[in-house]
Amino acid sequence: MVIELAAAIVSLDAEAPKILLVRPGEAGQRPSLPCGPFDPSGHRTLEEGLRTWVREQTELHLGYVEQLYTFGDRFRDPTERVGGPRPVSVGYLALVRQTAVKNAGRGPGETAWGDWYRHFPWEDWREGAPAILDALLAPGLEGWIAETADKTERQRRRERVNLAFAFGGGAWDNEKVLDRYELLYEAGLVFEAAFDRDPTEIGRGGVGRGAEPHLKSGGALIKDHRRILATAMGRLRAKIKYRPVIFELMAPTFTLLQLQRAVEALSGGRLHKQNFRRLVAHEGLVEPTGQMSGATGGRPAELFRFRREVVHERPAPGVRAPVRVRRVSA
């Protein structure tokens, strides 16, 4: 059995969260995350194996690395054969500063930074509710619910959809990224699902159902890499609330607005500016440097830096600011 190690390497380019992708070797193929097999004889730990692979493939030396989840489902990869070797993949989240980013090439096998919302357009609520939600996903999911004849199963599907997508009046939870992706996958609304079917089931209508919308439901990746990416996104959104991981993505000094935009970019929603600065100051997350930033269009802002001591002072230091997400468009 081969264990594949795959990394969702996240960076932040101003207001856009980026993800490092490896270009497909052949045309028509989908991109992948940097990844490679775990080598029990060479790698001392799983994480070290991952770091080694990433270093080889991208020339990046990872700083912050966190294990996400281990997936072992059958038939998530269209090239998997019945009775063939079973893929087991361990997904990781890594954070790198934009300054460390280099050598993204255009050729096959080379790496490139992509916008993570291209793969999950329904997750970005910064400019109001994403259009794709009402235009494609809601009707698509509605169809998937109606599709089953069993009443209990229908109810179960409706419940899951309402919870994950907040259709039933509930509040949109920006951490439920994986739940939403899995539902879309099951409902056949993401590209991968059109291919990744149990081959023994092909012909039973799996592939046929509405090839059109799949193409629009975000950029697909190879194997289960978009699932790993969804896990990374959800985990990161949760983690910035109680660990100061956001600073892994920031330059050594930054203005409070830059910090706010960074949090907003990852969270996919807006924050209340005045309360945000009160919060980060009060929590002791940042301290003023005394220097001023080269004004970007208005009054110059003071530059701040991360206060490392905060981890000793409070048990769970993070940006606890409530993310505002609303249905009314901006």
Add this chain to the structure above:
Amino acid sequence: MVIELAAAIVSLDAEAPKILLVRPGEAGQRPSLPCGPFDPSGHRTLEEGLRTWVREQTELHLGYVEQLYTFGDRFRDPTERVGGPRPVSVGYLALVRQTAVKNAGRGPGETAWGDWYRHFPWEDWREGAPAILDALLAPGLEGWIAETADKTERQRRRERVNLAFAFGGGAWDNEKVLDRYELLYEAGLVFEAAFDRDPTEIGRGGVGRGAEPHLKSGGALIKDHRRILATAMGRLRAKIKYRPVIFELMAPTFTLLQLQRAVEALSGGRLHKQNFRRLVAHEGLVEPTGQMSGATGGRPAELFRFRREVVHERPAPGVRAPVRVRRVSA
């Protein structure tokens, strides 16, 4: 490569958190968690594999199951040979109600419920600071810090110890169970560490150093099973704060004090009674049944039940009550 699936199955017996253990086959051996190898041809998913193994070994049908972490470190198992097969284990947390508990036997290979604080005596602060902390762990860790000649490394160790054990005046964080266990392991203060050494290093003093205290630092388990248990404990302590998982361990109806004792048992600290009940009522986590409990010594208390609807109402429903942990003894 073989992937081992192992489950930390937690239950709650009144005020004692319990963990399901499998008795060692031979005398002198340590107990283990229920576990078994992942079978790529038989198991559709990793989690299904785990459920199957647990069903076979314990006749328990698991309800709530959650993946914790995948460990792939070398030489965590004393029986591991240099160049031998590499152990990779996926740890799971499962929660079962005490009512579902049965057939715990006394013979080898049979299961038995053990107190989880027997394996982590330093984690139970309900009756004040655990004695083992000042008596054994603090001096032991101090020795480990002093042991290295490199000043930077010494500083690094001190920082880690202070953070995890709150020696430097910080607050004890009841979620840092794994950090603490790993430190004790590295410092050679837990039983496992006396055995689990890189065999190539044996003779360099690893095993020799103070065999005495190891035996007292909590009940050891086979392989890296205590590490999985530590992960489970930390995860569960974190999770009850934002997911209503505590109800997976409660009877269908319960008094508010029973619920409070359950939370305290897992958290390892005390809660403020009046505020606790205000909290669970206000969060909408429970609803009164109208029935009264058979009084256990005082005024009869009303029985409550879990309000399932709460998951639709708020994004992260859980018992957010602050756990009080203090150095002064009760």
Add this chain to the structure above:
DNA sequence: AAGCCTTATACTTAATTTGAGTATAAATGG
């Protein structure tokens, strides 16, 4: 039966935190 122990539950109070503003300051580009 009275008094005491135990547990339950209602209510109070002050301090703190939160959400949502308003007001004013300091830069730039016409």
Add this chain to the structure above:
DNA sequence: CCATTTATACTCAAATTAAGTATAAGGCTT
């Protein structure tokens, strides 16, 4: 010099929290 943009200080009411006090309702003891 004025509109625009961004920064930052300050306000204010509502909600939440921490830590009580007060009272109720059982059983057990003497």
